[in-house]
Amino acid sequence: MQTTIDTSQVVEAIGDAVIASDPDGAIKLWNPAAQRMFGYTEAEALGKSLDIIIPQRQQQRHWDGYQKTMETGKTKYGNDVLRVPAVHKDGHTLSIAFTVALLHSPDGKVSAIVAVVRDESSRFAEERNLRKRLAELETQVAAHAKA
DSSP, X not given: OOOOOOHHHHHHHOSSEEEEXXXXXXXXXXXXXXXXXXXXXXXXXXXXXXXXXXXXXXHHHHHHHHHHHHHHSOOTTTTSOEEEEEEOTTSOEEEEEEEEEEEEOTTSOEEEEEEEEEEOHHHHHHHHHHHHHHHHHHHHHHHHHHO
């Protein structure tokens, strides 16, 4: 017996944010995990620009890459994980990691970009603290070696 999987249920149930945007960068898909991660309800996010989650200082770089992807139909982030800052609705910064997939219309043009996003803020903070502690220990060892 073959089982059919309802992909819309997958998008709704998955723990990672799934966000799709059209060629102009307007949000067309915003799953419950995206709401939990970024604080915007689906109604608040749909139709809005991706700028609602992109820090202002990153926006120009983002849109340059976005436009290039729309023009060429190619992205290097389909297999590579991209780690960048993002902004929550309340203004606090998140550290996110994501991959993207390009969706195409019947004529072969890119019709949407879908991102699967994971909040890595706690892991990033943990790594930063470990690097800081390592630097402190290295300083102590160097000072001890001189003594």
